[in-house]
Amino acid sequence: QLTSERIEAAAREPHNWLTYSGTYDGQRQSALTEVNKANVRQLELKWILQDRVVGIWEANPLVVDGKMYVTQRPNDVVALDAKTGKVFWIYQHEPSPDTKACCGANNRGLAMLGNTLFMATLDSWLVAIDAVSGQVLWKEKVAETAEGYSMTGAPLVVKDKVIVGVAGGELGIRGFLAAYDAKTGKEAWRFHTIPAPGEPGSETWQGRNDAWKTGGGPTWVTGSYDPSLNLIYWGVGNPGPDWNAAQRPGDNLYSNSVVALDANTGKLKWHFQFTPRDQYDYDSVQIPVLVDREWNGKPAKLMLWANRNGFFYVLDRVTGKFLLGKNFIPVNWASGLDADGHPIQTPPADGTPVYPGVNGGTNWYPPSYSPRTGLMYVPIWENYAAIYRREEAEHTPGNFFVGGGFKVAAPTPNAPTPHMADSGPVLNQATEETGNGAIIAIDPRTGNRVWTHRMVGVTDAGILTTASDLVFSGGRDGYFYALDARSGDVLWRVNLGGIVAMAPITYAVDGKQYISVIAGRNLVTFALPDRR
Ligand SMILES: O=C(O)c1cc(C(=O)O)c2c(n1)C(=O)C(=O)c1cc(C(=O)O)[nH]c1-2
Numbered sequence: 001q002l003t004s005e006r007i008e009a010a011a012r013e014p015h016n017w018l019t020y021s022g023t024y025d026g027q028r029q030s031a032l033t034e035v036n037k038a039n040v041r042q043l044e045l046k047w048i049l050q051d052r053v054v055g056i057w058e059a060n061p062l063v064v065d066g067k068m069y070v071t072q073r074p075n076d077v078v079a080l081d082a083k084t085g086k087v088f089w090i091y092q093h094e095p096s097p098d099t100k101a102c103c104g105a106n107n108r109g110l111a112m113l114g115n116t117l118f119m120a121t122l123d124s125w126l127v128a129i130d131a132v133s134g135q136v137l138w139k140e141k142v143a144e145t146a147e148g149y150s151m152t153g154a155p156l157v158v159k160d161k162v163i164v165g166v167a168g169g170e171l172g173i174r175g176f177l178a179a180y181d182a183k184t185g186k187e188a189w190r191f192h193t194i195p196a197p198g199e200p201g202s203e204t205w206q207g208r209n210d211a212w213k214t215g216g217g218p219t220w221v222t223g224s225y226d227p228s229l230n231l232i233y234w235g236v237g238n239p240g241p242d243w244n245a246a247q248r249p250g251d252n253l254y255s256n257s258v259v260a261l262d263a264n265t266g267k268l269k270w271h272f273q274f275t276p277r278d279q280y281d282y283d284s285v286q287i288p289v290l291v292d293r294e295w296n297g298k299p300a301k302l303m304l305w306a307n308r309n310g311f312f313y314v315l316d317r318v319t320g321k322f323l324l325g326k327n328f329i330p331v332n333w334a335s336g337l338d339a340d341g342h343p344i345q346t347p348p349a350d351g352t353p354v355y356p357g358v359n360g361g362t363n364w365y366p367p368s369y370s371p372r373t374g375l376m377y378v379p380i381w382e383n384y385a386a387i388y389r390r391e392e393a394e395h396t397p398g399n400f401f402v403g404g405g406f407k408v409a410a411p412t413p414n415a416p417t418p419h420m421a422d423s424g425p426v427l428n429q430a431t432e433e434t435g436n437g438a439i440i441a442i443d444p445r446t447g448n449r450v451w452t453h454r455m456v457g458v459t460d461a462g463i464l465t466t467a468s469d470l471v472f473s474g475g476r477d478g479y480f481y482a483l484d485a486r487s488g489d490v491l492w493r494v495n496l497g498g499i500v501a502m503a504p505i506t507y508a509v510d511g512k513q514y515i516s517v518i519a520g521r522n523l524v525t526f527a528l529p530d531r532r
């Protein structure tokens, strides 16, 4: 039985992977050390699970006491033996054919409590499934497909509740987070990311008086949780229409913010907005990374955040106060941040490249933090820009509501350099139109890069770190990498022949450490050779 107490203390059972980020703090660091710098080159293939459809497979597996649970595209749940890959059962949910999702039939995985698995489906159901039999226990409709909602993120279990977010920032939704009773499926609370007229924050939606109803603010990646404060932290996505901010004058709260909510009631405790009045689709849905360490000589509860808008932030997670911010790639939409962390916006002229481009400096890909090195590890796109076209958007329910378009700008060797003191040189060897993917290590004390590992193409992969100072990640180049967490040196790499678009996980069965990664259509599991 997986109790919520066990999930809270997940760091104490590193042989399991009990929640989306491994632990509630979003650090994605495992205490397992059997695989280390000296032996990582000996990793060998143990088993493969192949998806039934082709596509970018973004799921994050859970591992509970020797069993693995993972979603396949679009909404299958697979239970298998984590040691051998033998499949026990597959549950299939076919999303309704009129589902409209902006960015593909994505699903990022499951949550679990007791013997129940929870999946959010593309057509916006929350489904509770018996982990032993694969049978449905209950199903709740979270939102209406016809209104542009979809769900791609993994739910988060906190105590007796299952919390889910929605997608649809490009389809004129009004975003929210919703909590359901894990046993019954009854809705416990709902927090709208866009305040209704009269509620605090509604004054940031001016102009057309119904702009708030279709203003976006999706919540499509899983949040984090601090049991000591009983606060859930969740990133909120872009306002809509995406490119035409003229249709929604004001800061557009709580789009592109992190919100801190009371886990019992869903009431807002504080918020911090990264990109007010966004016009670049800079969804701030990244995973909040919760870290306890000294700040200015005193113990502090921090939140670290490398944002899609190109800036890295340190916040006080008790109050939401801004402590530090610095761009980690070249940025030209803002000249910097003011003392409160608000961007000083310098919108480039229409038809000229905006850095970072529409994908952002990073996107939903999970970062990692190592308490051993004190560094934050982030998958980034650098030297990447987009040129926007802005026009009036007409809202019709369930259809794209973006107010223009964009095209990717080819990287130029000497791209704008208004604000890139410590961002490193702009590369001129970008081989794709989209610039370079890289994994960088950021020192949270300064926001500076400590090292950079550059890839040939861009990356969609998240990051896993282990207590043996290894960094695992992958790329669109098909490689699965093990890097030295202190230097960024490549210790081992293998080409798996498909895009890595998730964060690898690690676990142990019968005392042996395994590492699983998805590349293309295959979930591939590695371990050291068995002792003979
Ligand atoms: O605003 C939204 O609701 C929303 C949802 C999603 C999604 O659900 O995958 C993406 C985006 N936006 C988005 O802007 C984006 O760049 C993106 C990339 C991906 C992906 O899976 O690689 N999803 C999404």
Ligand SMILES: [Ca+2]
Pocket (backbone or CB within 6 Å): 169, 170, 237, 238, 281, 283
């Ligand atoms: Ca978006």
